[in-house]
Amino acid sequence: xxxxxxxxxxxxxxxxxxxxxxxxxxxxxxxxxxxxxxxxxxxxxxxxxxxxxxxxxxxxxxxxxxxxxxxxxxxxxxxxxxxxxxxxxxxxxxxxxxxxxxxxxxxxxxxxxxxxxxxxxxxxxxxxxxxxxxxxxxxxxxxxxxxxxxxxxxxxxxxxxxxxxxxxxxxxxxxxxxxxxxxxxxxxxxxxxxxxxxxxxxxxxxxxxxxxxxxxxxxxxxxxxxxxxxxxxxxxxxxxxxxxxxxxxxxxxxxxxxxxxxxxxxxxxxxxx
Numbered sequence: 001x002x003x004x005x006x007x008x009x010x011x012x013x014x015x016x017x018x019x020x021x022x023x024x025x026x027x028x029x030x031x032x033x034x035x036x037x038x039x040x041x042x043x044x045x046x047x048x049x050x051x052x053x054x055x056x057x058x059x060x061x062x063x064x065x066x067x068x069x070x071x072x073x074x075x076x077x078x079x080x081x082x083x084x085x086x087x088x089x090x091x092x093x094x095x096x097x098x099x100x101x102x103x104x105x106x107x108x109x110x111x112x113x114x115x116x117x118x119x120x121x122x123x124x125x126x127x128x129x130x131x132x133x134x135x136x137x138x139x140x141x142x143x144x145x146x147x148x149x150x151x152x153x154x155x156x157x158x159x160x161x162x163x164x165x166x167x168x169x170x171x172x173x174x175x176x177x178x179x180x181x182x183x184x185x186x187x188x189x190x191x192x193x194x195x196x197x198x199x200x201x202x203x204x205x206x207x208x209x210x211x212x213x214x215x216x217x218x219x220x221x222x223x224x225x226x227x228x229x230x231x232x233x234x235x236x237x238x239x240x241x242x243x244x245x246x247x248x249x250x251x252x253x254x255x256x257x258x259x260x261x262x263x264x265x266x267x268x269x270x271x272x273x
Contacts, residue, residue, distance in 0.1 A: 005107045006266045008259060009165050009194045010097060011206075014114035014121060014135070016199040017220055017243070018090050023116045024062065027083035032065055039065065055115055055136050055152040062117075063146060072138070072146040074119050081123020087220075089246030094129040096247060100256055104263035109189075113161045113206065115153050132170050134161040155202040159209050162196070165189055184213075185269075191215045193262050195255065199243070200227050207237045216258050220251065 015022045025036045032039070039061065046057045063072060070076055094110055101108035109131045112121065118135035121127055136153050138146035151172070153161075160178070164170055168188030169178045184190050191213030196206050199220055207217035217236070220243040221228040228240035241251040 005105060006193060006262070007107045007109055007189045008101050008262055009109050009111060009189045010255070011111045011113055011162065011165060011194060011196045011210075013198045013203050013206075014112060014116050016222070017197050017203075018126070018245075019084055019086050020222060020243075021085070023081070023084050023120045024058070026085065027080040028062070028066070028120075030083075031069055031080075034065065053152060053154060055154045056149055059117075059136060059138065059149050059152065073144045074122075074138075074140060074146075077117060077119030077138075077146075078123035081120045081127070082125075084120065084124050086124070086126065087243045087245055089244060089249060089252075091125060092247070093245040093252075094126070096252070097255065097259075101259055104259055106259065106263055106266070109165075111161070111165055113153070113158050115155065115158070115202065118151070132161075132165075134158075134164075134172070156205050158203075159205050162191075162194070162206060162209055165194065166191055192265065195258055198237075200231075204231070204236050207231070211236070211238060218251070218254065 012018055024039070029036055029039060043054065043058045043061050046052055046061065047054045066072060098108045110129055112130045112133045112135065114121065114135040116135055118133055118137040121133055121135055127133065134153060136149065137151040139148045139150040141147045163178060166187050166189055167178060167182055191210060192215055194210055194215035196210040196215065196217045197220060198207050198217070203219070207219065211217045216238045218239045218241055219228040219231045219237040220241055222243055225240055231237045232240050239254050241254055244251055246252070
């Protein structure tokens with residue numbers, strides 16, 4: 001009999017989900033001396049002109065625009081992460097969720113699944129709170145300089161990482177185990193024990209996949225909640241909550257209620273077993 005505690009996976013987008021803006025809009029843009037609008041407008045134009053993946057476009061543009069202004073080593077990107085702002089309560093959120101899950105006989109794990117840059121995320125104050133960070137990443141040459149994308153994570157490719165968390169196949173180079181059939185109840189973290197946090201249309205595939213498989217999806221918003229409400233009405237997400245992770249917030253109460261439900265289901269399943 002397996003006596004290990006059931007696991008809850010809380011999975012997050014980063015830009016505009018844990019942080020108010022795109023991560024490049026902080027220290028990186030300031031160093032370039034260009035506006036956020038100018039950078040992202042150029043990125044959008046490149047995407048259309050060259051029929052290019054939008055993630056590859058912004059990675060190319062970071063290197064191109066930053067030439068002569070940044071030494072693009074991993075540690076330089078990580079320094080940029082120190083300027084990234086987070087929503088209220090994010091820094092203490094992880095400990096609170098861990099403690100609450102533990103009080104319910106569960107283990108809580110946190111995963112980041114982002115189209116942003118892994119190296120910048122590694123420099124933020126919350127980087128060590130995640131079991132895995134899945135995000136875009138550069139390949140570095142023998143001098144330690146970024147030269148080519150090693151990983152590009154767009155809104156559809158994000159979904160593979162949900163299955164990696166689900167099956168416990170966390171190594172991105174491992175494909176055979178990921179594609180092998182495993183009954184849902186035998187997977188490391190069943191979808192019913194998964195919660196996905198996103199902010200908008202680019203999170204729809206992940207939110208929908210989590211929700212359809214019995215998990216929960218939460219769309220967070222800052223001021224305007226029209227997009228969040230539309231995603232609820234379109235059956236893409238379970239809940240829309242303000243991006244406030246503080247103790248006692250509506251978001252915290254919602255996630256604790258979800259955890260309560262997961263704990264109750266695990267008790268019933270243990271009885272059946």
